[in-house]
Amino acid sequence: MTTLKRPDGRKVDELRPIKAKVGVVPNADGSAMFQSGDTIAIAAVYGPKKMHPQHSQNPEKGTLRCTYNMNSFSVTERIRSGPNKRAMEISKITEWALEPVLMLDKFPSQVVDVHINIIQADAGTRCAGINAAAMALAHAGIPMRDMVSSISVGKLDKTIVVDLNKAEEDWEEGEGPTDIPVSLTHSGEITHLQLDGKISGKQLNEAITMAKKASEKVYEIQKKALKEALEK
Ligand code: ADP
Numbered sequence: 401m402t403t404l405k406r407p408d409g410r411k412v413d414e415l416r417p418i419k420a421k422v423g424v425v426p427n428a429d430g431s432a433m434f435q436s437g438d439t440i441a442i443a444a445v446y447g448p449k450k451m452h453p454q455h456s457q458n459p460e461k462g463t464l465r466c467t468y469n470m471n472s473f474s475v476t477e478r479i480r481s482g483p484n485k486r487a488m489e490i491s492k493i494t495e496w497a498l499e500p501v502l503m504l505d506k507f508p509s510q511v512v513d514v515h516i517n518i519i520q521a522d523a524g525t526r527c528a529g530i531n532a533a534a535m536a537l538a539h540a541g542i543p544m545r546d547m548v549s550s551i552s553v554g555k556l557d558k559t560i561v562v563d564l565n566k567a568e569e570d571w572e573e574g575e576g577p578t579d580i581p582v583s584l585t586h587s588g589e590i591t592h593l594q595l596d597g598k599i600s601g602k603q604l605n606e607a608i609t610m611a612k613k614a615s616e617k618v619y620e621i622q623k624k625a626l627k628e629a630l631e632k
Contacts, residue, residue, distance in 0.1 A: 404556060406556070406561065408437075408565065414563075415436070415618075416437030416565065418434070418435065418617070418621050420434050420531070420532075420625040421625055422626055422629035423632075425442065428536070429445050430538070430539035432535035432625065434528050434529075434532035434622075435528070436527070437524075437565055438522035439521055440519045440520040440528070441516060441525060441528035441532040442516070442517045443532035443535070443536040444515045444517075444536060445512065445513065445514050445515075445536045445537055446513040446515070448510040448542070449510060450509065450510060450511075451510055460508060461504040461507070463504070463511045463512070464498060465512065465513050466495045466514045467491050467514070468487050468494055468526070469482065469487060469515070469517050470487065470521055471517055473519075474518045474519055474521040490526045494526065497550065498514075498534060500545075500591045501534075501547070503544065503545065514533045514536065516533055523565050523566040523569045523579075526581055527583070528550075530583050530592070531548075531618060534549070534622065538626055539626065539629060546587055547585065548585055549585075549618035550582065550615070551581075551582060551611050551615050552564055552581040552582070553607040553610050553611045554568070554578050555575070556568055558575060560607050560610055562614045564577065575598065577597060578599050579597060580593065580607055580611070581593070
């Protein structure tokens with residue numbers, strides 16, 4: 401197939417080891433942890449509750465409000481956490497990735513708050529955050545048409561690979577790295593796709609096919625964690 405050697409020795413279509421747990425923040429209405437390799441995301445859901453200020457209310461349907469944050473200790477070099485351009489972008493992207501499966505019309509004028517914290521970062525944090533958030537929303541009992549599972553695919557030089565870690569996102573050889581985070585429903589609809597880099601249409605199709613397969617594995621782990629929480 402390929403001679404490309406990934407830094408951690410994974411096969412091109414091999415995901416990092418995944419761990420997931422539901423109910424990790426007892427005070428929240430719903431919560432979940434999603435870990436992919438060294439990337440760990442925690443999501444906590446509060447709501448639905450009345451939206452304040454009143455002028456922000458949508459009388460037709462509820463509002464999903466996501467807040468993504470990278471903790472100061474999530475990377476080796478301590479960073480300033482809290483809102484910045486990148487965090488605001490990822491918060492918006494997360495809302496867009498999840499909204500299509502949520503039945504927000506059941507909660508007019510209300511808001512569902514989702515707080516996503518990255519406690520350790522090794523790339524793919526927006527995908528891990530979306531996976532944790534989707535589980536936390538289900539755990540909070542927010543009616544959903546389907547699950548959302550997110551994974552990044554990409555290209556290292558000329559080779560398509562799944563679930564890039566930070567060393568791979570910084571790939572310097574040949575054509576360099578291309579990062580394509582994709583979020584999919586279990587029925588296979590894409591709710592979010594970003595592309596950072598350069599790729600041909602043909603290879604993009606290959607990458608999306610790979611993302612679909614990988615998202616199935618993510619889905620199975622999300623489902624298992626939710627089932628375990630329900631059985632308790
Ligand atoms: P994603 O985490 O979704 O891949 P980016 O491509 O924006 O999002 O970031 C890639 C990775 O770069 C992050 O997962 C993290 O490991 C690292 N990173 C992002 N922002 C910072 C920062 N301010 N300081 C150090 N590392 C960072």
